C-alpha cells in the first residue's frame with residue numbers, strides 16, 4: 001500500500017501537558033482521512049506537526065508529496081481582493097493559475113469583493129483555493145466547514161470529493177460526525193492524546209451501533225427511545241401508539257455523536 005503520510009510514535013507536549021502521546025497512523029494515498037475528537041483533543045496540534053508548522057518532541061513524520069494547507073483560522077489583509085491574493089500566492093508558488101479550480105470554488109464571482117467584506121463561506125472558499133494553488137498532492141483542511149451554512153457545507157463537500165477524484169489525498173480535522181461519515185474513507189478518533197479508534201466508519205458503527213434517539217411527541221406526553229435500527233424501531237413505536245389510540249404530534253430523530261459514544265466506551269462509561 002502506498003502512503004501519503006506515515007506517523008510513528010508522534011509525541012508533543014506544551015510545557016508539562018502532553019497533547020499527543022505516541023501516535024501511530026498512516027494516511028493512504030488518495031483517501032480522505034479525518035482526525036476527530038472533542039475540543040482540545042489534539043487534532044490541530046497533530047495536523048500542524050505534520051504540516052511542519054509546529055515542532056514536536058519525538059517520533060517520526062514522513063510526508064510523501066506536496067502539501068496544500070488550509071488552516072483552522074487564517075486571515076488576509078482587509079483590502080485585498082480575491083484575485084490579488086490568488087496572483088500573489090501563484091507567484092510565491094511559482095505556478096500557473098488554474099482558472100477551472102477557481103471557477104469550481106466560485107472565486108471568479110468574487111472579483112470585486114474586498115476580503116474584509118467577504119462572508120465566512122466566501123473566505124473559506126478563497127482559503128481553500130489558495131491552499132490548492134500549488135496543485136498539492138496532499139490537502140490539509142482544519143475544520144473546513146466550521147461556520148458555514150447548509151448550502152456552503154454541501155458545496156464544500158462536493159469540492160472535497162472532486163479533489164479526491166483528482167487523486168489527491170485529503171486529511172481533515174472535524175468535530176462533525178455526519179460530515180465525516182459522508183466524506184471520509186477512514187477516521188482516527190483522538191482522545192486525551194491517544195488514538196482510541198482508527199478505521200472506517202463502517203467498522204466504527206459495527207463496533208458501537210448507530211446510536212439514534214427517537215423523540216415522539218404525543219397528545220399524552222413524550223416517548224424517547226435510543227436505538228441502532230431506526231427503521232424497525234420507529235415502525236414498532238408508531239404501531240404501538242396507534243394500537244393504544246394515542247395521536248402523534250411530532251417526531252424528531254437525533255443522531256448521537258458517534259465519536260462521543262466511542263470515547264465514553266473507551267473510558268468505560270458507555271453502553
Ligand SMILES: Nc1ncnc2c1ncn2[C@@H]1O[C@H](COP(=O)(O)OP(=O)(O)OP(=O)(O)O)[C@@H](O)[C@H]1O
Nearest residue numbers: 014019037038039040041042043044045046173175
Ligand atoms: N500553543 C499552545 N500552547 C499551550 N497549549 C496549547 C497550545 N496550542 C494548543 N494547546 C493545548 O493543547 C491541547 C490540544 O489543542 P488542539 O488545538 O490541538 O486541539 P483540537 O483537538 O484541535 O481542539 P479544537 O477542536 O478545539 O480545535 C489543548 O488543551 C490546548 O489548550
